[in-house]
Amino acid sequence: MTWTQGYAPVGGSIWLSALFAVVPILYFLWALGMKGMKGHVAALTTVVLAILDAIAIFHFPVGKAVSSTLYGMVTGLWPIGWIVVTSVLVYNITVKTGHFDVIRQSISGLTDDRRIQMLLIAFCFGAFLEGAAGFGAPVAIAGAMLVGLGFSPLYAAGLCLIADTAPVAFGGLGIPVTAMAGVTHANPLLLSQVIGRQLPLLSLFLPFLLVIIMSGWKGLKEVFPAALTAGASFAIVQFLTSNYLGPQLPDVLSAIVSLLSLVILLKFWKPKTTFRFAHEAGQAEAAASVAAHDLHGKANAKGSTAKHTAGEVFQAWLPYIVLTIVLIIWTLPGVKKELANFTHVFHFPGLDNEILKVAPIAAKPTKMPALYTFDIFAATGTAIFLTAVITKFITGMSTKDFFKTIGETLNQLKYPLLTIALVVGYGQLTNYSGMSGTMALALAKTGFLFPFFAPLLGWIGVFLTGSDTSSNLLFGNLQQLTAQQLHINQYLTMGANSSGGVVGKMISPQSIAVGASATGLVGKEGQLYRFTLKYSILLLAVIAVITFLQAYVVPGMIPGK
Template sequence: MFQQILDPIGGSLLLSALCAALPLGLLFVLLGVFRVKAAKAAIASLALSLVLAVAGWRMPLDQALGATAAGIFYGLFPILWILVNALWIYKLTVATPWFEVLGRTIRSITNDLRILSILIAFCFGALLESLAGFGAPVAISAAMLMAAGMKPLKSAVVSLLANTAPVAFGAMAAPIIALNGVTGLPLHDLASMAGRQTPFIALIVPLLLVFIVDGKRGLKQTWPVALVAGAAFAAAQFVTSNYLAVELTDVVAAVVTVAAVLLMLKTWQPKETVGVGGSAEPVSVPAMASGTSGPTVQKKTTATGQLSGGLGVDGVPTDNTRPEPRQVWFAVAPYLIIIAVFTVAQIPFIKAWLGQVGSVTFAWPGLHIEDSAGNPVAATKFKLDHLKSTGTLLLFSGILTMALYRIKPRQGMRIYRETVAQLRWTIVTVTAVLALSFVMNLSGQTTTLGFALASAGGFFAFLSPLIGWIGVALTGSDTSSNSLFGQMQATAAEQTGLSPVLMAASNSSAGVMGKMLSLQNLAVASAAVGLEGAEGTLFRKLIGWSLGLLALITILIFLQSTPMLDWMVP
């Protein structure tokens, strides 16, 4: 039996905490200063953490290696099992003509770039985030905005800023599931708490998007539809995460928001519309609190603008003719299938059956660990839901999508192999980060950090969101940030008398504000719009928005830690 030690380095909690922070510091320096690839940085940090665990925290070598293996296993299943199958479904749709039909459906609704920024970057981007994540929503929505006539730099800024509110529940709630795995806190409580924080950001983001596209004039003319979009997304996100299935949060929110915007556009249109294609004049992206400079404005003549077919910038299709209703249904079919599969899986007797025959709980071999108080550490036990897991349900959804689209099994397998190959470095990064997290958690390094941070007392409620923001900005992944800091946040919360659920969920909710500044996302956006090397420019355009949103959610989280709003904590 290995018992964790709080202050193994010189008997000093402060000195021990500084040593425990070294693997994280190395990760941040390699990523942020030397710009080492995330996979290599994660492996180097894992190696340092192993040395500290054995030499500093006196963890037996076999148990340290066992913790590494346990982290790798958890990274593969359920986290990567979700990501691979989610991206596979997306790539199945791209391999058919129906993906372009879906894009054409969205583009045919209006020729106003301000409204298109909401529909494409905010709504469709959230739908892609729910499945693919890892930069796919930014790349695709930026290309579609360019096809609609928006300038490259502005397309990238809009897409990056829109990729905030859905991230906490992206990839079928992979960040929340990872948070549950490393903290042992109830999944429903974590999902509910995040669902009572991120909706406030969702309310604001559409308003920011129309301001970025057309300055103060855009905000003045299109605030009603932006407010409807934000309110619809926020309400759907809250209801789904709290009362339905956490895995479907972004899917439901995106679909509900699109429906709300379409219904509103049937009865309301802005007085003027920002033209698409050649009618859009070059403009600069407004910085925070900038003026009203914007594209050429055209008087609205029809509710639905149409462009001729053909290819736009970088070969992106720009055919905006409205598809037939049957085509629209086929285009959205994969997402309807996912909703149907997950809904059926939530039917009480089916859910109970899947839990009985498709769930195995076991202790990881060779791990016998107690915390500093002599209590068994929960992270050594695993619950393997091989049938009812999110990744398995996504696999079933992909098979049904193949049948509907008449994709041959050989082609489906080829696309699956391509998906795994595309994610190969992501797989290395995620497994290494999860292994690092498990070694730090099980050796006691995270607990030492948590106790040291607890010395900040109630001020920790301000520090918690910042920690999550830094984690996502540097790793580029809310899942990775939760894996690294989730347990530390929960431990520090317990020591300061705060809610572990609140602080752990805050790591995820506040962390998403750093997504737009992560090197990975900036690189994806720059490549998608054909502006190689524009990462620095995008960073400067977005840093103000990122910090502003972080300040807002930090205030909310602090109030939730006080009697004023503590009724919001599950």
């Protein structure tokens, strides 16, 4: 039976209705950030509250409320949870076999300074992983690597989440942009160009912010050349590729150029002082070993003072080199086509094509699909699992220890996986019940100020869904229709949706759960949320001001109409 969404169920008032729609979000923020609940407890109680809200206020049928939540939960486990499990598995294997200690030594050979190590791994390597894979892989892999180097779990996860803002809009070889272009029938190159004239300003600034978070303004002055090199090289390539090549390659090429530029700089320049965290107390290597031991069990690591040959260093890095190659292969059109032959698509019962979204969220009444895709071979997580199998042989791990490590990894991630499932379930509930549409319509009522608030829509969408792609699919049409009604460049507001969404990624419950699970912060998700929240709001304000200026002060910056 088809059910039609209603966006103003409370007395016909969009503002009052939006107030009720936002209640579960406010509760979740309070439960996680102020009350300090464990992630899975906060997520579970939020889902229960949201289901009651959807049924009582938005008149969402009980069966469909349960079905949409379950739909989100299974999506959270596959493919998202699968990526988290396999990413942490690869890291755990390298720790247990002692290979990660060699990686740590090789990075220390470039620099012992934690600030520059962060730029190399969280900013550069994380951006590459976002461009090649996305869906949580950058935070999971880069965060675990930083913990292994000696970073505290909170800083490892928090810095990776903040660093991941620069590449998100073009993640997974441009999927967020191409998805929005498909749903709005827009030109993907024009969308890419708009985003490419907003985010490079953020990308240039981001390395400076990351260093300031770690070591303050004084610390930034000491590594200013490194921050400038990483940010400027990334921003320039991101601008050029997004404007002249399209949305597929900005992340991959920007990350490679930024990483190589930083490595070349380190051949000729070193900071005057070496920055360490206070908790290391001059014993960085010992702290790193303790961190890895505490998080992942007994690690058969080599002595931290050992000298390693070039061959040993290459073998230690080989799992991540293989990971990069495998992820690239997985994205090749011919390979994707072949792997898709093993994909099974299921019509989710009680939900698929049984809900109508209507104007002004959609230009005309549109049935909402609910298709669950089980892409057992095409999934990014499967590519990472293949890397884990290859890593077993590279590191010489026995088959017995390999399966034991799989079991330990699953046990380590049981609560994070539950959290991920619940928060994605909540996101789908808000989508199908019309609650997210109500919040969007309230913002669309801001008229002349809408360009300022357009990024906030994307920010909310990513907070709810954990995905810039999902946010673009959720609000792309609304951004387009509202811009047309206000006689504003539609490409500006659609691009702002994606640009605003990237800074919501760091506080998305899904991202928080991934970051916590990869770095050993399970049960302390509230600390991670408080760490990232203020920076998310700061960067959102920057994007909002840029969009407003592009709408009314420098409209010539934006292509299209």
